[in-house]
Amino acid sequence: xxxxxxxxxxxxxxxxxxxxxxxxxxxxxxxxxxxxxxxxxxxxxxxxxxxxxxxxxxxxxxxxxxxxxxxxxxxxxxxxxxxxxxxxxxxxxxxxxxxxxxxxxxxxxxxxxxxxxxxxxxxxxxxxxxxxxxxxxxxxxxxxxxxxxxxxxxxxxxxxxxxxxxxxxxxxxxxxxxxxxxxxxxxxxxxxxxxxxxxxxxxxxxxxxxxxxxxxxxxxxxxxxxxxxxxxxxxxxxxxxxxxxxxxxxxxxxxxxxxxxxxxxxxxxxxxxxxxxxxxxxxxxxxxxxxxxxxxxxxxxxxxxxxxxxxxxxxxxxxxxxxxxxxxxxxxxxxxxxxxxxxxxxxxxxxxxxxxxxxxxxxxxxxxxxxxxxxxxxxxxxxxxxxxxxxxxxxxxxxxxxxxxxxxxxxxxxxxxxxxxxxxxxxxxxxxxxxxxxxxxxxxxxxxxxxxxxxxxxxxxxxxxxxxxxxxxxxxxxxxxxxxxxxxxxxxxxxxxxxxxxxxxxxxxxxxxxxxxxxx
Ligand code: AMP
Numbered sequence: 001x002x003x004x005x006x007x008x009x010x011x012x013x014x015x016x017x018x019x020x021x022x023x024x025x026x027x028x029x030x031x032x033x034x035x036x037x038x039x040x041x042x043x044x045x046x047x048x049x050x051x052x053x054x055x056x057x058x059x060x061x062x063x064x065x066x067x068x069x070x071x072x073x074x075x076x077x078x079x080x081x082x083x084x085x086x087x088x089x090x091x092x093x094x095x096x097x098x099x100x101x102x103x104x105x106x107x108x109x110x111x112x113x114x115x116x117x118x119x120x121x122x123x124x125x126x127x128x129x130x131x132x133x134x135x136x137x138x139x140x141x142x143x144x145x146x147x148x149x150x151x152x153x154x155x156x157x158x159x160x161x162x163x164x165x166x167x168x169x170x171x172x173x174x175x176x177x178x179x180x181x182x183x184x185x186x187x188x189x190x191x192x193x194x195x196x197x198x199x200x201x202x203x204x205x206x207x208x209x210x211x212x213x214x215x216x217x218x219x220x221x222x223x224x225x226x227x228x229x230x231x232x233x234x235x236x237x238x239x240x241x242x243x244x245x246x247x248x249x250x251x252x253x254x255x256x257x258x259x260x261x262x263x264x265x266x267x268x269x270x271x272x273x274x275x276x277x278x279x280x281x282x283x284x285x286x287x288x289x290x291x292x293x294x295x296x297x298x299x300x301x302x303x304x305x306x307x308x309x310x311x312x313x314x315x316x317x318x319x320x321x322x323x324x325x326x327x328x329x330x331x332x333x334x335x336x337x338x339x340x341x342x343x344x345x346x347x348x349x350x351x352x353x354x355x356x357x358x359x360x361x362x363x364x365x366x367x368x369x370x371x372x373x374x375x376x377x378x379x380x381x382x383x384x385x386x387x388x389x390x391x392x393x394x395x396x397x398x399x400x401x402x403x404x405x406x407x408x409x410x411x412x413x414x415x416x417x418x419x420x421x422x423x424x425x426x427x428x429x430x431x432x433x434x435x436x437x438x439x440x441x442x443x444x445x446x447x448x449x450x451x452x453x454x455x456x457x458x459x460x461x462x463x464x465x466x467x468x469x470x471x472x473x474x475x476x477x478x479x480x481x482x483x484x485x486x487x488x489x490x491x492x493x494x495x496x497x498x499x500x501x502x503x504x505x506x507x508x509x510x511x512x513x514x515x516x517x518x519x520x
Contacts, residue, residue, distance in 0.1 A: 018081070018097070019451065020048060020117060023048050023052075023113055023116065024038050024051075025094055026094055026097035026098040026101055026113075027048070027056075027098075027101060029094065030102045031056055031058070032059065033055050038051060041054060043455075046454070047114075048113055048117065049109075049111065049113045049114035052101060052109040052112070052113040053106045053109050056105070056109040068103055069104055069105075073103075074115075077096055077099065077100055080096055081093050126148070130154075133158050136158075136161075136162075137158070139161045139169055143169040143170070144169060146169070147170075148370075149369040150181075150369075151174065151175055152181060152228055153178065157172060174301055174306050176215045176216075176222075176252065179224040179230075180213065180301075180369055181228075181369040182211065182213060182254065183298070183369055183375040184370075184375065184377070185359060185377035185378065185379040186379070187378070188360065188380050191340065191343055191344060191358070191360070191380050194378040194380050195338055195340060197360070197362070198360075198361075198365075198376065199364065200313075200362065202312070202316075202336045202363050203335045203336075203346055203358050204334050204361065205333065205346075205353070205359075206356045206359045206380075207258050207295055207355050207356070208270045208354065208356045209257050210231075210256065210257045210270070210273055210277060210498075211225060211226035211255075211256060211499065212231075212238070212294065213225075213226075214238075214242055214252065214253050215251075216242055216243075216246050216252075216253075218250070221238075221239040226499055227499065231277060233280075233283070234276055234277060234278075234283060234286075235257070235292065236283065236284075237291070237292060238257065238294060241294060241326060241328055241329040242329070245323055245326050246323060247321075247323070248302050248303060248322040249303060250301070250302070250303055251302045251303070251322060253296050253298065253299045253300075253319065253323075254297060254300065255294050255295050255297055256294075256295050257273065257292045258293055259290050259291070259293075260293045262289075262291060265327075266353070267354050267355065268290075268354070268438070269438055270495060271495045273290065274496055274498040276290050277499075278498065291328065292328065293327070293330070294328065294329045294330070295330060296319060296323060296329075296331045296332060297331070298312075298316075298319065298367065299315050299318050299322070300367055302322060308366060308368070308369070309366055310367075311365060311366060312362065312364070313363040315367065316331075336363070343360075346358065347380065356379075356381050357379060358380050359377055359378070360377075360378045360379075360380060361376060361377050362377075365377075386471055386472045386473075386494050387412075387470070387473070387506045387514070388470055388471075388504070388505050389410040389411060389470075390410070390413065391408050391411075391463055391467045391468075392409050392462070392463055393408070393409030393461060394449060394463055395407040395459050395460050396459045398459075401432070401442060403446075404445070405445055405446045406427055407425055407426070408425065408469075409425055410422065410423055410469075411423060411465065411505075412484055412505065412508050412510070412511045413502070413506070414484075414507070415507055415508070415509075420465045420502070421483040422482040422483045423479075423482050423486050423487060424488035426491040428490070429472075430493050440495075440496065448467060449467065452466055465502045467496065467502075468496075468497040468501070468505050469495065469497060470494040470495050470497050471488065471491050471492065472494050473491045474488075474490040475489040475518065476488060476514055476518055477489055484508060484511060
């Protein structure tokens, strides 16, 4: 897990919660350097990992203590750091971090600090870890992949592979409470192609909300997002709905949660719901102000049995059996047809109801979890699509906009190098003042991005790539100014894509493809 830059499996809600400032203090404390010297060096080197390395190596020259760190020790201490909450926690975290830095050699200090700040970006994709486990313990990569899809915890998988080989991997079963990789959709160019792709299809609205994987075990309920983040705490209302409306004792069901307007009960855009996902305080007030509605579309586990091997039509029947629907907890409507006219009407209804489009699903398809697999879901959305880009920088505003970040540097991901390459600068679409609940203001953006600031040079700040936003634009142009070689003309903010991680943003390849398509 450490090699993946993580200390907990994805499904654990625990976060390390270490700000750059705390790392600065820890380096100062561990190396007996005045804090302002560490800060100065940080401005010069721009990377706190390198700063830690620099000061530890200077200290090493004057003392004889040698690094006695083991991976085990680093891992345990890191977990210990994450456990510190409440009063005095910053102090305790500071001692723990500086104890690691004190014991570290210079190069160890560099990587420990980067790991703690989750800045490793070693780019060890899951595929590489999968292959490494396969090679180390002489098991098949497919076996490791299958186990990972069932239970996304490489540490457990590695132990099983080491102890019992291929058989050990087979024994890794889905477990309630530990998130399962989800089935994902592929794009279809248009409705007609999608309808023609499978023999038997069902069409559903593609709702603009948050994918939730809901685990119920007796009275206990856990809610995960598609990135397998545990969001149970933010949605006590959803927990109650599950307890009320799910007849099965144990199950895992999936659906899309959307925000709905309190008065009209019409669906609201994802941006509104995203306020609930991020909320850590005053949750009860948010529950009242932004009610959610869950639209279920699948079930993968019921009463001890996993349902991956069953076709969608059967899974849906099981879902209908175990759900007692309620206004806010229901099974998503389906239209079973191959008639293009009827399908088009349904598609238009979805768009008129502020939804993204439709999902065309193969009724005979099994549930195949995991990335890059065709599981029989085709999404159909309006074309000349917006791009999901990562914010990697910003500039501070001036005049009446001073104190706010007002211009944002956008980037695509290059999967080959795991770097983010710039492709534009955007300011349009963000508001100065909130005119309605859905508006995102410069203030909102500043609050969200401030903790991610990595480096600052005059008015320009470098931002840790984490926040994904959907951007509309007029055209993609070739541009020598940006590292990607492309620049967006008139980029305009559409919404924040909280449900996507930076790794799920558009890739260099897709940007190139969109550019080629546009030329045609
Ligand atoms: P995308 O994020 O564009 O790849 O589309 C896949 C996502 O659409 C899923 O992860 C769900 O969060 C969402 N979604 C909305 N409506 C549905 C639906 N009816 N069936 C499946 N997924 C849906």
